[in-house]
Amino acid sequence: MTPDNPVGTPADPPVLTDFTDGVAQLTLNNPRRKNAISLEMAALINEFCDRVDADDTLGAVVVRAAGSYFCSGADTRDLANSSSDPASPEAVSRTSAVYGAFVRVGTLPVPTIARVAGGAVGAGLNLALAADLMVVTPDAVLDSGFLGRSIHPGGGHLALLGRAIGWSGTIALAACGQSLTGTEAVARGLAYTAVPESELDSVISGLTTPAAADPELTRRIMRSARLELGPPAVSWSSALEIERGVQMWSMARKGQSAWSSRGPGR
Template identity: 75%
Template structure:
């Protein structure tokens, strides 16, 4: 554990080598995949570290935003092929099911966090790595990043709810083109089609993400309530407009009472 400009940074290691880095500072929690020699392939150890990170985010209500990124030139190449090979010998065995569930469970946890989550993808994301990026609320990519389903290239069916994750943002035709026809998208194309929130040059992406999380991190209590309301209203299944009005009513009243009358003055809270 070290102290740096980003706050407290913790390195999780496997076989003596770093696997994830985490930092918590100024209302922002950051999870960095740290397995660059294997293009940040997700091992069982890394999956467990991701779950522990999510535990802390859920329990610490001073955290208002999460950033998921990676060290090196490639975001994530999916599940570690050594684990996939072990599972393929008897994929229905309890051990194989447990291995697969651990990997998929890690990014399901990321997708269930109570604060806005931003995945920062450079280089590329494939298979379970793309699942991890899509699990985040917002994906920010470099224009030249390569996003690939990747399962068919390994002659296996997509897993981890891959089709559902694609279908949340893409049209049917685009989903099938990636998942069943083996097509890929550049970061720029992903942004144009709505899979990514924005395509940003690598030299500018850090500043872009910092600006994106600033407001959410400044008021974690309000941010968490907005995220909870979004889930209730948008689903799936989505609720009616009249139901959304009632969902938001109580939380807006809470936020107004917290703000107080004086805060509405153009001269500031201290104005009489």
């Protein structure tokens, strides 16, 4: 899949997008700063999410980055400006814009997959955790990063870590300054799988192709998953009722004649 805009020219926007075969791809394109997220990039991410929300032919999203590093966090120039008066309306607006873009990614109506090579730190880890699945290289470094910069985590960082690796893992990363390799992240449940960088795109294609083949069904599955699993999660009995009507819709759509006694799912 090739972004709409080719990489490498000075006129390149800092976020590239592509919409092909039911898969939407967002590429962070700020490699000189390890793809640190600027306010301009946050606005472009929101525009991308607007299109995904509105286009029912899209069944999956991939978030990736140009260069060898996924994302080093929020742009330090914006953080420096905000630090002069963190409670000012301007500072609150800056941080809210960046974190709000991540919330948009994390609540899209289709499965989102973060392609993480090199590393993800601070707000960059937030972006990777906002995705539904993280596919990483074994040597990628996943680092909370906030403690190392002597600031408190932001953007729901603790909640994002907690839903993936629980209390002790969250405290180890956020309060004790530990980090995880891609391989360790998979073992702890933070990432879905770790493969060499040369295999990342193939693995991701294997995930997005089935999701994009039936966007309507995929979107309904994701709606139910977000209702049931949260955060916050619901009880099993509530999950049964959430799924009941949508499963009935899918069965009616399939029709009696489409079922076969031969083979699973037929």
